[in-house]
Amino acid sequence: MDKGPGDEVSSGTVNQFGSFDMEATRVGEDSSIQRMIRLVQSADARKAKIVGVADRWATWIVVIALATAVLTWFFTGEPMRAVTILVVFCPCALVLATPTAIMAAIGNATKHGFLVREGDALERLSAVKKLTFDKTGTLTYGTPQVVSAVSFTKEYGEDEIFELAAAAESRSEHPLGKAVVRSLKEQKKKEVMPADEFEMIPGRGVKSVVKGKKILAGTPELLSENGILMEEWHRREAEIYLNQGCTVIYLSEGNIPAGFLALSDTIRKEAGEVIERIKEIGSEPVLLTGDHKSAAMHIAGQLGIMEIHAECLPEDKLNWVNTYEEEKKRVCMIGDGINDAPALKRAFVGIAMGGIGSDIAVEAADIALVSDDIKEIPHLLALSKKMMSTIHYNLFFSMFLNFTAIILAVTGILNPVVGALVHNAGSLAVIINSAFLLKWSAK
Known part of the structure; x- marks a missing residue:
């Protein structure tokens, strides 16, 4: 936005060119940047924290395992069965189910930026x-580009209007002026024509002489203040682009309106x-x-x-x-x-x-x-859902394995050595299943 004498500017914004004297009307805790920080702090205080389900389950499983081992020893009189229960019921696979999947998914996300x-x-x-998007810089590139050049006269084609505007703006420090010059080089692959007698009018636009012709480029006020009046159909043409959210730079050659450029922040x-x-x-x-x-x-x-x-x-x-x-x-x-x-x-x-x-x-x-690169966002969204399904599978598998093993241990079918192998196999299976997330890609 262009700012002039008497306008307010917020702390935290960036001045693109020139210099100005500023009077601080709100300081310290009342400044814009401090109010923004307070908003961030208040938002953080209301944010929920998720506690891992597996950690809560593991606490109860340890208690259940100890109680089951003691009861089995008491009723069967066989300490070996109690030892087997403690070996197979240790919740290693359950505790590994969540963090291994999370770390593998984070590794995958890192590869995607x-x-x-x-x-x-x-x-x-x-x-x-719901995914809420900011527009500028997120869904768009955040830099204005020329999207259309319109001529008001048969003397100039659209490309010539574009070239005259770029020449007039060639020495401008204004972001829109720089955007016009950059767009000509990138879109048309042309060099900018030389300009003489360059003059910048703050808040209005620029004056230049291009190929001996007096060129004005800027706002409607710049043209009217120099005695150049646009017709109603000129304004209607520009209104089409203004309604689309474009910024319009009007152009005149000599004493007649020549056309305009429409600039917009283009969609990625x-x-x-x-x-x-x-x-x-x-x-x-x-x-x-x-x-x-x-x-x-x-x-x-x-x-x-x-x-x-x-x-x-x-x-x-x-x-x-x-x-x-x-x-x-x-x-x-x-x-x-x-x-x-x-x-x-x-x-x-x-x-x-x-x-x-x-x-x-x-x-x-x-x-x-x-x-x-926002094209990776759907992958991240799908990855998060895949990670949770992997965690749920890991939890179900580890719980099923633990309870199956405890039943076999209570009945004396498993001994401590076989129980240890089953226990480690369960942990290994959970880790391998989580590891598949490292190279997972959404189809």
Whole structure:
């Protein structure tokens, strides 16, 4: 956003170019960044912690094993049977069932670019019903690009409008000006024409002379202040792109409107496939963004996201996550910015973009996507569910083996040596089954 004299700026934002004098109106605990930190802390205090089921079961199994061994010795008078019970009923396989699967799944996630910061994050992720996405930097690249060039006159084609605008913006420090120059080089594979008499007008745009022609590039106010009036159909043409959430840079040559460029934060090429795969896995994608409703709806429409919440402040994102949690809908929040940090912390699972993400967002999240490659998110979601099914199988197998072995030990069929072999075989089977997660891949 462009800021001018009298506008408010929040602590934690970044000035892209130029310099300005700032008066602090709120300091210390009242500053924006401190309020954000308090939101993160309050969200953390309300986050549930999961206790491993296997650990609780193992405690009772030890008590049951000791009691059964004593009773068997008392009623049969054979200490060997009691010793066999203690050997086969030691809950090693049960205790190994959960951590081996979790560590194997974490190893798998690491190979796919995820840094799992919380040990039980994958366990929680398997129960998620809604995946809430921030838009900018998560579903989009987070950098504006020229998506269309429109000419108002037969004298210039669309490519020529693009080239004139890039030449006029060639010395600009403004992010949009840099985006125009970068887009020409990347999309058209052309070099920028030289420009003379460059002048930047803060909050308005730029003036330049390109090939002897006076070029203005910027806002409608820049053109009108220089006596260049656009017709109604010019504004209607631009309105089409503005309704899609684009930013428009108007262009004039001499004293006539020449056309405009529409810039937009483009969707990641893999985003559509990611959303479809998430739906197939059984989770519901939600768009939770601070952008205007028109931009949010345009992006959501392209991706097939039905639930949209636009113009969200950090507090609003946090409140939406709270609402879902109160409705018993487990939420995974995926974001990258400082404004996502409270929601990342409060969500049942938080995933932050590790490359472009802010430090506070990564710190608040349970999982960091180091490569920023969102196409791996469906794999992580499916992996968490596979991990839980592996854990459940391990638990069932270990419990079945233990109780079968105890029955055989009580009846005298198993001796301590065979019992030890059965016990170790059970532990080995659980470890091998968990190890398959290391190379597991969702089909």
